[in-house]
Amino acid sequence: MVKKSLKRLVPFLICLIFVFMFLFPFLFTVSTSLKQPSDVISTQPRFFPNPISIQNYKDMFEYLTFGKYLANSLIAALVSTVISLTVGSLAAYGLSRFRSRLSSFFMYLTLMIRMIPLVCISVPIYSVINKIGLRDTHIALILVYACIGVPFVIWMMMGFFNGIPRELDEAALVDGCSNLSAFFRVIVPVAMNGMATTAIFTFLTGLNDFLFALLITMSGTKTVPVGLSEFLTEYNIQLGPMAAGAVLFSLPIIIISFFIQKRIVKGMTMGAVKG
16 A cells, blocks of 8 residues: 555656746746845845835836837737648648658658758848848748748648548548638647647747847847847846746746647647557
8 A cells, every 4th residue: 555655656746846847947037026126136045035026027117118029029929820820730731631752752851941950040031031121020020930830830730630530531522522621621620729739839939039039120020038138238137127027928828828728738649649
């Protein structure tokens, strides 16, 4: 009886340790944002703020146009996610259902593109965006994030579509649907959990981007990650306002993840099943 209890307790403790390791940086950021400015840079830091202060949030809003930066981030991430999910899902469905040597080559090419470090293509992308006159525009960010997201969506959605029986497609075609109609009316509802999982990861990629936003934006379309970097200067770093901005920036992700967590779990499970 004791051995069985220990066998159950050990995995639970291991999971608890990993959860704490993942949550501690965010909890420390929240704690830092609620400290007084003098406590943030103290040589004897404390985890819990005493007393609790919102001065860092006030300083952050005074220094940054946070609402504008947040709107820029959300617009670029949301629109690029919709484009990536639409184009990538259609491509993945075609590759999953219509196998050929060309489709296999395209899949390997997609994987190769995903393996290229983004920093290696940052200079060519900046050069192209600058030459066509799209620098410091939402269109530039959306195009870049969509191009980055499409290969990821294709690779992810291939696993989900392969797990859906082909008989569903055949039944839809027998009922008079075209291939495109069968995709939107039959396959998409079945793969909705997988699409939600893919969408949230694609959205996070665009929302958290710093490199390309730094290169192709200026004052007009600056995003939150780039805006928060303004607290880091050559001679000083304002940790309190930076932590406050990071906490507020995390709230949309936490809220979205909370409402679609069941779909994410189901989608990850579905993607692991191969038909």
